[in-house]
Amino acid sequence: MNQNQHKNIKQNNNNRFSDKRNSDKSIIEKTTQENAILDRITTEKPIIGITIGDYNGVAVEVIMKTFADARMLSICTPVIYGSSKILLKYRKLLNLDTFQFVTIKDLEGLQPKKINLISCFETDILAVGEATEEAGNNAFLALESASKDLLRGKLEAVVTAPINKHTITNENWTYAGHTEYFTENFGAKDSLMLLVCDNLRVGVITGHVALADAPKLITKERVESKIKLLEKSLKEDFGIKKPRIAILGLNPHAGENGMFGKEEKDIIEPIITAFRKKGMLIYGCFPADGFFGMKKYTEFDGVLAMYHDQGLVPFKTLAFERGINFTAGLPVIRTSPDHGTAYAIAGKNEADETSFREAVYLACDLVKIKKYS
Numbered sequence: 001m002n003q004n005q006h007k008n009i010k011q012n013n014n015n016r017f018s019d020k021r022n023s024d025k026s027i028i029e030k031t032t033q034e035n036a037i038l039d040r041i042t043t044e045k046p047i048i049g050i051t052i053g054d055y056n057g058v059a060v061e062v063i064m065k066t067f068a069d070a071r072m073l074s075i076c077t078p079v080i081y082g083s084s085k086i087l088l089k090y091r092k093l094l095n096l097d098t099f100q101f102v103t104i105k106d107l108e109g110l111q112p113k114k115i116n117l118i119s120c121f122e123t124d125i126l127a128v129g130e131a132t133e134e135a136g137n138n139a140f141l142a143l144e145s146a147s148k149d150l151l152r153g154k155l156e157a158v159v160t161a162p163i164n165k166h167t168i169t170n171e172n173w174t175y176a177g178h179t180e181y182f183t184e185n186f187g188a189k190d191s192l193m194l195l196v197c198d199n200l201r202v203g204v205i206t207g208h209v210a211l212a213d214a215p216k217l218i219t220k221e222r223v224e225s226k227i228k229l230l231e232k233s234l235k236e237d238f239g240i241k242k243p244r245i246a247i248l249g250l251n252p253h254a255g256e257n258g259m260f261g262k263e264e265k266d267i268i269e270p271i272i273t274a275f276r277k278k279g280m281l282i283y284g285c286f287p288a289d290g291f292f293g294m295k296k297y298t299e300f301d302g303v304l305a306m307y308h309d310q311g312l313v314p315f316k317t318l319a320f321e322r323g324i325n326f327t328a329g330l331p332v333i334r335t336s337p338d339h340g341t342a343y344a345i346a347g348k349n350e351a352d353e354t355s356f357r358e359a360v361y362l363a364c365d366l367v368k369i370k371k372y373s
Contacts, residue, residue, distance in 0.1 A: 083138070159356070195312060245300060268285050
């Protein structure tokens with residue numbers, strides 16, 4: 001299918017349903033998904049690794065719902081790292097007969113037109129909705145196996161399903177989360193947790209740390225590094241030649257000229273000034289409440305928050321169902337949905353797979369940009 005055919009089908013889809021947009025939301029969503037898939041069809045489908053995550057939560061459900069749609073196989077070749085016994089149990093539990101997969105020993109046996117599974121563990125014990133060490137440690141085994149194939153260049157990207165890091169008791173797991181795991185294991189000097197939804201991209205200078213420790217980590221070196229990582233990612237990963245970046249303040253009212261804290265005057269604002277003198281389009285410091293309340297984020301290609309909740313609370317308020325977590329600054333591509341294990345709804349067929357599907361889309365897009373830029 002050539003590019004003109006893609007455009008024609010997309011236009012027909014949009015025209016066909018234009019008069020029913022207010023009356024039939026399900027049709028609109030289906031059309032949007034069709035167009036998203038058409039945008040990504042290519043003769044060279046990327047091989048995307050999928051880690052099974054904590055299978056007692058919603059991880060397996062969102063994976064299976066995503067790939068139960070056979071059209072997803074037209075944009076990528078998925079390789080799930082997990083357990084065939086767990087998938088079969090969930091297929092029965094969720095009544096997802098359209099989810100069919102083949103088990104392969106390794107990527108030498110990859111079947112491009114199928115959902116592939118590499119077994120990393122053999123348990124068939126489910127404790128749906130519960131946090132267990134077995135599920136945590138098996139999630140880590142799947143992550144390790146996928147990471148090795150990614151490191152060897154056999155995978156082009158990895159999409160990680162949610163884990164519960166507190167249930168991983170393996171001695172080799174010493175990380176606050178996926179971001180820190182990939183940063184250390186893939187030799188990156190630094191990385192940036194970047195939440196993405198369409199043109200909204202929010203990074204955080206301090207990630208998985210206690211709020212009480214965050215101000216101490218707002219140093220000249222760290223702020224400069226994260227700004228450079230964000231600008232580099234916007235250019236190289238998202239194809240934005242001259243990105244506009246907004247920097248939020250740490251304190252209420254961005255410090256109010258030193259009245260509520262001096263980090264802005266002493267550290268952040270001088271860095272912004274220095275980068276602007278070099279020709280970078282860096283703006284701030286912005287008070288976080290007014291910045292999001294007045295929708296200023298629509299004027300920028302990227303936003304850098306000072307700490308985790310300052311960035312993620314507004315992001316998830318705006319884009320929870322479609323948000324994606326992307327680790328910028330790595331030599332490889334890793335994305336994930338922006339939600340956790342959601343034990344409370346596990347096994348009830350209530351989990352929304354949109355965020356996971358969007359994470360697969362973004363992984364495919366980034367592979368394409370990396371290949372052809």
